[in-house]
Amino acid sequence: MAPNDSAETTGSATSTTAARRKAARYVVPVAVAGVAAATIGLVPALADSGDPQLPKISAQQLIEKIAASDTQQLSGTVRVSTDLGIPSLGGLTESFARSAGGDEQGGSSAAPKDRLTELASGTHTLRVAADGPDKQRVSILDSAAEYSVIRNGDQLWAYDSKSDEAYHATIDKAPDAEKRGGHTTPDGVPATPKALAEQALKAADSTTSVTVGGTAQVAGRDAYKLVIKPKQGGSTIGAITVAVDAKNGVPLKFTLSPSSGGKAAIDAGFTSVDFGKPAASSFTFTPPKGTKVTEADEAKTEKRAEKNGATGPEGLAGLDGFAGREGAKVIGEGWGAIYAIEAPGGGGLPSSENSADVPPAAQQFLDSFGDKVTGKFGSGTVFKTRLVNALMTDDGKVYVGAVTKDALVEAADAAN
Structure with missing residues (x-):
């Protein structure tokens, strides 16, 4: 040995970018x-x-x-x-x-x-x-x-x-x-x-x-x-x-x-x-x-041609180049870095009451994937994987990083 x-x-840390207004939800x-x-x-x-x-x-x-x-x-x-x-x-x-x-x-x-x-x-x-x-x-x-x-x-x-x-x-x-x-x-x-x-x-x-x-x-x-x-x-x-x-x-x-x-x-x-x-x-x-x-x-x-008239989601490209976008900021450093941005249009996530424009499969995915959280920032949903987590607040702010749910909530609280 x-x-x-x-x-x-x-x-x-992984860099990110904003999706379009309707897709952002x-x-x-x-x-x-x-x-x-x-x-x-x-x-x-x-x-x-x-x-x-x-x-x-x-x-x-x-x-x-x-x-x-x-x-x-x-x-x-x-x-x-x-x-x-x-x-x-x-x-x-x-x-x-x-x-x-x-x-x-x-x-x-x-x-x-x-x-x-x-x-x-x-x-x-x-x-x-x-x-x-x-x-x-x-x-x-x-x-x-x-x-x-x-x-x-x-x-x-x-x-x-x-x-x-x-x-x-x-x-x-x-x-x-x-x-x-x-x-x-x-x-x-x-x-x-x-x-x-x-x-x-x-x-x-x-x-x-x-x-x-x-x-x-x-x-x-x-x-x-x-x-x-x-x-x-x-x-x-x-x-x-x-x-x-x-x-x-x-x-x-x-x-x-x-x-x-x-x-x-x-x-x-x-x-x-x-x-x-x-x-x-x-x-x-x-x-x-x-x-x-x-x-x-x-x-x-x-x-x-599709994008000129498109209103649907842009898919997995949503986080690329995020940190370099206008209005985005980095909270913390190194492994604990969290990227924060205002969601386009300022809209939060859809709920079962306001999700008419969200495909049923996508809504089901959201419901199974997210945890509701609250803090000084208000309330929001944390979407989890074992590596990358994201908090989207109900007022349309997004916090993303290879950090725990608690770290995201603390970052959102500190930003408010």
Whole structure:
């Protein structure tokens, strides 16, 4: 077992954005689910099978080992298990996710943002491959179908074998390419495992404890365990454990444990991994004959037309970019940061008496998902997952963070 050693880092809180006036009444809990799903972008992990004896290493040295890793070629199988405490969304998952595709992705069932929300619950098997920064493939497997996202140079394809639909974009039209500095794989699809650890360790200060928590064996590889914990109280995150390949510094395992206890909220990782060069065929794709293909420009045009006359919800996109919007503010710092904003139109949540404009399925979802709370701020509803919680007050204020219900209520009280 490697000895414990510590360093200081911090993670940045999830950013958010306002939904439109009518949507704001019931999009918040779904947006919370979306943020919880977005945390899966920090994944790979699987169960340990033994504690190998490895040379001593400090937390700082292990972080540097991750940063220095130059491994850009790999292939393997990843198993992802997610228990975010989200009630079953039923048909809402598909309907809201289709709305969340954004200007770039439109309504194609193959659009990456639509399909990657599946990873927000349950257990899934993924097949992954990477050959440098310009060639990646991620496939979600099930018993009768496969969904794949493939990038090869300036070409981005997504294909859903179940619906026989494909989505296609070139590098300058790929979703959120500019936001990610030209990193054109879709949201939630990591380019390399190294990128996952870089996200988890980004932005360091004194709000986080980082230690080496021993060793493990993952997918037949010896690894060190990097344990990341908040120093602050009130966070829903108990600890993040990253198993780092002892030889090449590649993260093999990512486990996020909630502060409330119980099984991991996210436990995902390699069951098998090969650091050799993947076959070139892994990154080639030609739509089968008869496949419905949606082009990025076409999807963008369709989505703009819909939005020009739309009055419905914008779905899971509700929290992206939230902190940077006019009128939004951050309460607290580090793991305890809470984002506050006035809901568009100043309206609170619908009740059974005033919910004529809310679909029955959405109202049922709200009723099952929220807890009524009161405080100096008045009254409101807290929507919970095991990681991200949101308080929407009856007068239309929204408080969101990876913090407990009590922390949200305290923040709302302090703001009034």
